[in-house]
Amino acid sequence: xxxxxxxxxxxxxxxxxxxxxxxxxxxxxxxxxxxxxxxxxxxxxxxxxxxxxxxxxxxxxxxxxxxxxxxxxxxxxxxxxxxxxxxxxxxxxxxxxxxxxxxxxxxxxxxxxxxxxxxxxxxxxxxxxxxxxxxxxxxxxxxxxxxxxxxxxxxxxxxxxxxxxxxxxxxxxxxxxxxxxxxxxxxxxxxxxxxxxxxxxxxxxxxxxxxxxxxxxxxxxxxxxxxxxxxxxxxxxxxxxxxxxxxxxxxxxxxxxxxxxxxxxxxxxxxxxxxxxxxxxxxxxxxxxxxxxxxxxxxxxxxxxxxxxxxxxxxxxxxxxxxxxxxxxxxxxxxxxxxxxxxxxxx
Amino acid sequence: xxxxxxxxxxxxxxxxxxxxxxxxxxxxxxxxxxxxxxxxxxxxxxxxxxxxxxxxxxxxxxxxxxxxxxxxxxxxxxxxxxxxxxxxxxxxxxxxxxxxxxxxxxxxxxxxxxxxxxxxxxxxxxxxxxxxxxxxxxxxxxxxxxxxxxxxxxxxxxxxxxxxxxxxxxxxxxxxxxxxxxxxxxxxxxxxxxxxxxxxxxxxxxxxxxxxxxxxxxxxxxxxxxxxxxxxxxxxxxxxxxxxxxxxxxxxxxxxxxxxxxxxxxxxxxxxxxxxxxxxxxxxxxxxxxxxxxxxxxxxxxxxxxxxxxxxxxxxxxxxxxxxxxxxxxxxxxxxxxxxxxxxxxxxxxxxxxxxxxxxxxxxxxxxxxxxxxxxxxxxxxxxxxxxxxxxxxxxxxxxxxxxxxxxxxxxxxxxxxxxxxxxxxxxxxxxxxxxxxxxxxxxxxxxxxxxxxxxxxxxxxxxxxxxxxxxxxxxxxx
Numbered sequence: 007x008x009x010x011x012x013x014x015x016x017x018x019x020x021x022x023x024x025x026x027x028x029x030x031x032x033x034x035x036x037x038x039x040x041x042x043x044x045x046x047x048x049x050x051x052x053x054x055x056x057x058x059x060x061x062x063x064x065x066x067x068x069x070x071x072x073x074x075x076x077x078x079x080x081x082x083x084x085x086x087x088x089x090x091x092x093x094x095x096x097x098x099x100x101x102x103x104x105x106x107x108x109x110x111x112x113x114x115x116x117x118x119x120x121x122x123x124x125x126x127x128x129x130x131x132x133x134x135x136x137x138x139x140x141x142x143x144x145x146x147x148x149x150x151x152x153x154x155x156x157x158x159x160x161x162x163x164x165x166x167x168x169x170x171x172x173x174x175x176x177x178x179x180x181x182x183x184x185x186x187x188x189x190x191x192x193x194x195x196x197x198x199x200x201x202x203x204x205x206x207x208x209x210x211x212x213x214x215x216x217x218x219x220x221x222x223x224x225x226x227x228x229x230x231x232x233x234x235x236x237x238x239x240x241x242x243x244x245x246x247x248x249x250x251x252x253x254x255x256x257x258x259x260x261x262x263x264x265x266x267x268x269x270x271x272x273x274x275x276x277x278x279x280x281x282x283x284x285x286x287x288x289x290x291x292x293x294x295x296x297x298x299x300x301x302x303x304x305x306x307x308x309x310x311x312x313x314x315x316x317x318x319x320x321x322x323x324x325x326x327x328x329x330x331x332x333x334x335x336x337x338x339x340x341x342x343x344x345x346x347x348x349x350x351x352x353x
Numbered sequence: 354x355x356x357x358x359x360x361x362x363x364x365x366x367x368x369x370x371x372x373x374x375x376x377x378x379x380x381x382x383x384x385x386x387x388x389x390x391x392x393x394x395x396x397x398x399x400x401x402x403x404x405x406x407x408x409x410x411x412x413x414x415x416x417x418x419x420x421x422x423x424x425x426x427x428x429x430x431x432x433x434x435x436x437x438x439x440x441x442x443x444x445x446x447x448x449x450x451x452x453x454x455x456x457x458x459x460x461x462x463x464x465x466x467x468x469x470x471x472x473x474x475x476x477x478x479x480x481x482x483x484x485x486x487x488x489x490x491x492x493x494x495x496x497x498x499x500x501x502x503x504x505x506x507x508x509x510x511x512x513x514x515x516x517x518x519x520x521x522x523x524x525x526x527x528x529x530x531x532x533x534x535x536x537x538x539x540x541x542x543x544x545x546x547x548x549x550x551x552x553x554x555x556x557x558x559x560x561x562x563x564x565x566x567x568x569x570x571x572x573x574x575x576x577x578x579x580x581x582x583x584x585x586x587x588x589x590x591x592x593x594x595x596x597x598x599x600x601x602x603x604x605x606x607x608x609x610x611x612x613x614x615x616x617x618x619x620x621x622x623x624x625x626x627x628x629x630x631x632x633x634x635x636x637x638x639x640x641x642x643x644x645x646x647x648x649x650x651x652x653x654x655x656x657x658x659x660x661x662x663x664x665x666x667x668x669x670x671x672x673x674x675x676x677x678x679x680x681x682x683x684x685x686x687x688x689x690x691x692x693x694x695x696x697x698x699x700x701x702x703x704x705x706x707x708x709x710x711x712x713x714x715x716x717x718x719x720x721x722x723x724x725x726x727x728x729x730x731x732x733x734x735x736x737x738x739x740x741x742x743x744x745x746x747x748x749x750x751x752x753x754x755x756x757x758x759x760x761x762x763x764x765x766x767x768x769x770x771x772x773x774x775x776x777x778x779x780x781x782x783x784x785x786x787x788x789x790x791x792x793x794x795x796x797x798x799x800x801x802x803x804x805x806x807x808x809x810x811x812x813x814x815x816x817x818x819x820x821x822x823x824x825x826x827x828x829x830x831x832x
Contacts, residue, residue, distance in 0.1 A: 008691055009661070009670065009674070009677075009690070009691050010689055010690050010691075011675070011676055011677040011687070011688060011689055011690070011691075012676065013687055013689050014676060014678070014687030015687060015773075015775075015776050016680075016682075016683060016684045016685055016687070017682065017683045017684070017762030017766055017775060018678055018682045018683070018685065018687065018703075018710050019519075019709075019710040019712075019766070020711050020713050020714075020765060020766050020768070021711070021766045021767050022711060023724070023768075024714055024769050024771070025769045025770055028720075080717075083717065085720075124717065124718050124720065125717075125718035125719050125720045125770070126718065243723075243727075292721050292722040293720050293721050295721075297721055297722075297723040297726060297734070298723065298726060298734070299727075302723075341737075345734065345753075346726070346734070347732060348731060348732050348733060348753075348757050349359070349595070349730070349731040349757060350591065350601045350603050350604035350605075350606070350731075350757060351604050351754065351757070
């Protein structure tokens with residue numbers, strides 16, 4: 007007796023990579039840095055992440071409902087969670103709750119879903135959210151805690167203190183902001199130079215260790231480890247991070263060689279601010295970056311260069327977010343000029 | 354060793370199970386179904402009548418048109434019918450010659466011929482009479498393919514033994530067990546195109562076949578063996594030419610345009626049998642594999658044998674048989690019934706269990722990761738093609754090289770969003786190729802229009818000159 011089978015079209019089998027797997031692994035790769043962040047700056051970031059992720063999922067669900075898209079399928083893809091976690095990692099750990107909530111909501115609603123949702127947003131949603139906060143509430147974003155290592159943090163903040171501060175926007179009565187905060191390395195150098203100090207005098211402060219700011223160096227090691235695992239798992243390709251780091255460090259090395267009293271060296275830039283977070287976790291966002299390998303080199307180098315220009319001569323201590331957004335804007339152009347030569351075609 | 358190859362994938366070969374046992378002959382069924390259009394090009398025309406007695410190897414249909422092929426009876430018996438039958442390679446039934454086997458295998462008298470005494474033209478004509486078509490799966494008739502190579506002065510025969518697609522092992526087994534046939538066929542084909550060079554390309558995962566080929570060559574160095582990495586789709590015609598020779602076939606052209614003729618090793622072996630034994634193409638080697646069949650193996654089967662009979666020859670279905678595929682898992686055709694006959698294109702039958710194939714997940718939007726471009730052997734941007742195919746933007750699709758897509762399925766395989774890209778491209782190619790046709794029609798019409806204008810102008814000019822001459826003549830006479 008003849009047997010019948012279901013109709014099927016080739017290819018009859020597919021690989022095991024899925025959007026959800028990519029997003030899940032990116033979140034896992036952020037874990038070492040998050041854990042180190044908790045060790046250095048206390049539990050604030052955990053609360054920020056919880057607030058951000060909750061906001062992201064609620065706004066994502068709302069937007070999907072309004073757009074009449076399948077909610078469960080997209081809510082489980084992990085992309086909204088990454089947006090929230092990245093914003094949380096850019097904010098000071100004690101930032102008031104409405105900062106992360108409004109930044110994340112803006113990122114998901116305006117930067118992502120207004121443009122058509124997953125895969126259709128020209129700008130990195132996390133960077134849009136962060137940039138909006140940076141432009142709107144700059145003062146809140148400078149209140150970084152002093153790292154709780156090497157005796158830099160005089161106060162022992164309890165979880166209750168952190169909770170109270172984030173939800174009320176006020177420190178507990180016994181505390182004062184200037185007692186517990188400390189400038190970030192980029193800020194310290196910037197204000198030092200603005201006050202007429204040399205670079206060497208500025209980095210002589212106890213907040214600096216052998217590789218940039220104390221505590222920040224640990225977190226950067228975590229980010230580097232996470233980035234390397236993403237490379238090893240082939241979730242990201244090397245082109246964007248390497249080009250971004252080169253785009254930042256080559257001009258840094260040049261300017262440092264020209265005037266070492268004013269311009270910090272390339273190693274300082276490597277571990278300062280959002281350099282490594284940007285190189286491995288933000289610039290590598292597939293949706294908003296260039297697609298071909300050659301395009302990724304140009305795109306990454308552009309982010310590095312613009313970041314350097316903003317840090318060295320611009321109005322903000324760090325420039326990764328603006329550099330990413332600016333290069334997002336250039337992606338259609340880059341993609342247009344980096345189309346590979348097709349087999350059998352002349353150039 | 355092959356840095357020039359672009360893209361591609363390393364896939365689980367799944368070939369170990371079907372290559373454990375030696376090649377054996379399939380049992381011959383009582384009724385054989387031979388579709389007249391089982392080769393690329395125009396269908397053959399029957400030259401027998403229903404009821405007529407036929408012998409094994411007797412021609413039963415002749416080629417019709419420039420690209421077509423002879424068809425021979427795989428058994429002796431009687432023509433039971435000439436009627437439409439269900440076939441594996443298209444949806445609607447195809448006109449077929451059905452032969453009732455008398456079980457005697459009485460042969461049609463066909464003397465062996467000595468290729469060394471024959472000219473290129475004679476060789477090609479004889480190859481055509483053997484019903485030889487490409488056995489790699491595309492079934493392009495061999496004779497027209499050989500004749501096309503006349504355009505180039507320096508000719509190279511490339512035998513394709515790079516069986517890159519998962520599951521298929523018929524070429525591996527052929528080379529292991531009948532390397533001598535492959536070598537003889539290579540020499541005949543080489544002489545038929547007047548080629549100076551001949552290379553057999555294989556992948557590095559079939560050491561036994563490589564050893565058998567080297568033994569059959571017996572230290573003669575007129576045929577080179579090129580070993581390639583087993584990267585899918587290294588065995589694609591255009592990919593293989595790039596890997597072995599470092600050359601690219603121009604877009605829209607054929608390998609013959611650059612003096613290269615690619616033939617499958619199975620085709621070469623079929624040519625050898627036709628010349629040496631007088632046996633035309635009436636059988637082929639087919640891999641029967643997959644977890645849904647009890648004993649995976651390679652069978653030499655007569656054309657027209659129902660697939661169900663082949664599976665019965667391999668111990669029948671195992672419990673978990675879920676899908677039936679003709680060809681490999683990447684480019685094969687899904688079959689809906691096992692009553693369909695084995696045709697010249699059937700290199701492999703996969704009786705797949707669910708565990709053999711990773712099913713597609715829920716489709717998500719493209720996240721522009723670019724993995725598809727990374728693996729595309731033609732260096733296309735599948736992601737861009739996807740956008741434009743959705744918008745039916747024919748101009749952009751043409752410019753981005755949709756027609757250079759070889760439908761290998763690599764982009765589908767890696768897509769994290771599970772977009773059925775290959776299927777989308779297959780569908781998009783239909784309007785794009787009619788657009789191309791319209792463009793070439795339009796340019797032909799323009800050429801005709803311009804030629805007509807020119808002709809009219811010329812006539813007018815000539816009339817004017819004649820008139821002028823006449824006037825001069827008249828005025829001259831007056832003076």
